[in-house]
Amino acid sequence: MTLKSRLLGLAFAAADALVEVNDRGKICFALGAGPTAGQSTASWIGRPFVDLLSFSSREAVMAALQALTDGARSLPLEILADCGDGRVRRALFRAFILPDLAPAVSCALTWQGEPFVLETLEARPLTDAEGFMALAREGLNGKAGAALQRLAMAFIEVQGLGVADDAASERAAARIGARLQAASHDGVSAGRLTPGRYALIKEAGDGRDLEAEVREAGLAEGLTLTSRASEAAMGSDSLCALRAMRFAIEGCLRDNNTQPELSFADSLSRTLKDADRFRGIVRDREFALFYQPIVDLKTRAVHHFEALARFGQSGGPASAIRMAEELALIESFDLAVAEKIVHRLRQPGSGLLKIAINVSGASLANDAYVSALLRMTASEPDNRRRLIVEVTETAALADIAAANRRLSALRDAGIRVCIDDFGAGSAAFDYLRGLSVDAVKIDGAFVRDIGGDARTRTLIGHLVDLCGSLGMTTIAEMIETEDAAPALQDLGVDYGQGWLFGRAEAEPVTTGPVSPRARRQGVIEAWG
Numbered sequence: 001m002t003l004k005s006r007l008l009g010l011a012f013a014a015a016d017a018l019v020e021v022n023d024r025g026k027i028c029f030a031l032g033a034g035p036t037a038g039q040s041t042a043s044w045i046g047r048p049f050v051d052l053l054s055f056s057s058r059e060a061v062m063a064a065l066q067a068l069t070d071g072a073r074s075l076p077l078e079i080l081a082d083c084g085d086g087r088v089r090r091a092l093f094r095a096f097i098l099p100d101l102a103p104a105v106s107c108a109l110t111w112q113g114e115p116f117v118l119e120t121l122e123a124r125p126l127t128d129a130e131g132f133m134a135l136a137r138e139g140l141n142g143k144a145g146a147a148l149q150r151l152a153m154a155f156i157e158v159q160g161l162g163v164a165d166d167a168a169s170e171r172a173a174a175r176i177g178a179r180l181q182a183a184s185h186d187g188v189s190a191g192r193l194t195p196g197r198y199a200l201i202k203e204a205g206d207g208r209d210l211e212a213e214v215r216e217a218g219l220a221e222g223l224t225l226t227s228r229a230s231e232a233a234m235g236s237d238s239l240c241a242l243r244a245m246r247f248a249i250e251g252c253l254r255d256n257n258t259q260p261e262l263s264f265a266d267s268l269s270r271t272l273k274d275a276d277r278f279r280g281i282v283r284d285r286e287f288a289l290f291y292q293p294i295v296d297l298k299t300r301a302v303h304h305f306e307a308l309a310r311f312g313q314s315g316g317p318a319s320a321i322r323m324a325e326e327l328a329l330i331e332s333f334d335l336a337v338a339e340k341i342v343h344r345l346r347q348p349g350s351g352l353l354k355i356a357i358n359v360s361g362a363s364l365a366n367d368a369y370v371s372a373l374l375r376m377t378a379s380e381p382d383n384r385r386r387l388i389v390e391v392t393e394t395a396a397l398a399d400i401a402a403a404n405r406r407l408s409a410l411r412d413a414g415i416r417v418c419i420d421d422f423g424a425g426s427a428a429f430d431y432l433r434g435l436s437v438d439a440v441k442i443d444g445a446f447v448r449d450i451g452g453d454a455r456t457r458t459l460i461g462h463l464v465d466l467c468g469s470l471g472m473t474t475i476a477e478m479i480e481t482e483d484a485a486p487a488l489q490d491l492g493v494d495y496g497q498g499w500l501f502g503r504a505e506a507e508p509v510t511t512g513p514v515s516p517r518a519r520r521q522g523v524i525e526a527w528g
Contacts, residue, residue: 015108017041021049023103035081035089054080054088060178063171065105068097075220078182087115151234152204155260158196160225168221175217183208230261243327244271275327282333287311290504294497297489304354308504330360335372342376345383356388364403384414392420400434440467444478450487464492
């Protein structure tokens with residue numbers, strides 16, 4: 001028996017599987033039992049070592065490997081191994097370099113527990129605030145009802161990271177992340193929110209010493225770290241409370257409070273109260289609609305109005321709408337707005353009114369909104385030609401093809417469709433390509449720069465040409481100066497909206513301010 005075989009056997013005696021990883025990160029030797037019955041470790045040879053690991057464990061393991069020197073051993077790491085069949089398995093990972101085998105690294109894996117399916121979606125490693133928020137938004141949907149009552153949000157403030165060399169601090173940070181993920185309720189629900197703050201979702205009764213986990217992770221990299229852990233309960237038995245919890249996490253991250261557990265608890269309580277209040281407002285229709293004119297830039301005649309919601313003394317609806325989208329309350333609100341507008345179109349003297357209403361991307365995630373709007377207008381189909389639905393370009397349309405089918409049903413019935421806020425989000429041309437619409441509304445951020453930015457003028461000009469070739473009209477929003485209006489008209493933009501032509505009013509106002517370029521006023525044009 002060679003020395004190599006004896007050393008391998010000695011290492012393997014304390015592990016279930018042993019692999020050697022070469023200096024290119026690939027497995028050059030494997031021996032022992034795989035994470036599932038019947039899985040041969042021989043099949044690992046030639047594969048990148050990281051392929052054996054779940055996303056959440058890769059960074060910590062690779063940091064441990066890179067930190068090793070000849071003859072050194074890593075501290076045990078609790079990791080998740082990828083079983084290759086949609087499941088993961090907990091394992092204790094240790095790495096060491098044997099002088100005769102250097103630069104190859106020997107890795108020992110000891111399986112713990114049985115393979116299982118993660119309750120959360122593990123699409124990426126959770127090592128920053130964005131990743132943690134992605135988990136909070138997406139991964140906790142399965143934790144509703146009584147199960148949610150057993151969870152808590154823990155925050156860990158760490159002092160000492162960054163005072164040593166950056167490499168050691170980053171390795172320690174990766175170790176902390178891996179340990180906290182192992183301590184979380186599902187093995188992945190932990191993340192680094194800021195350079196010195198971590199958070200995890202844990203079982204409420206778990207008494208694990210998180211501060212000790214941080215200290216040990218620091219010592220493994222030669223750092224003396226101190227930390228403070230705090231906890232806030234998440235208990236509730238409603239799906240809305242689950243969504244409110246995610247909303248509260250976002251507020252906690254945004255505020256960067258020195259006592260995050262209090263910030264989280266206050267935000268959660270406030271969000272739940274705001275949600276109840278919003279439900280009541282929608283149920284009792286205790287919101288108002290104001291109407292802002294959209295004019296033909298050539299004639300300054302009013303073409304149609306956009307209906308804008310107002311909530312009592314709070315005025316603008318931005319924060320309320322954002323909360324409603326986060327808490328899955330927006331569909332009922334969008335339908336309530338549509339109901340009010342359909343009723344307004346039926347009132348005496350409204351025969352010439354044409355009104356645009358906004359719809360959230362969430363309301364287009366199923367057929368309910370479109371079906372309800374078509375039912376509302378079924379008895380008076382002519383009124384459908386007086387409606388336009390604006391879909392914000394920043395809306396989260398997870399399935400553009402499905403949304404297009406629903407919007408096409410509206411267009412087939414005579415209701416026009418517009419992409420709102422075009423250019424404000426990252427999916428601009430995906431929407432333009434995937435949605436069959438009648439109009440595009442150019443985001444006000446571009447319009448504000450029309451006077452002094454030649455690149456903006458060029459961009460708008462090309463967009464107008466593109467929309468024209470696709471049979472779409474264009475609307476520019478947030479036009480506030482007389483200089484901007486003719487500049488946009490010269491670029492070929494069809495319609496304009498903004499304070500220059502009128503603010504939102506409780507009743508539609510068809511007359512606008514006197515303009516030297518206006519030829520007619522007080523006229524409502526046909527759709528054309």
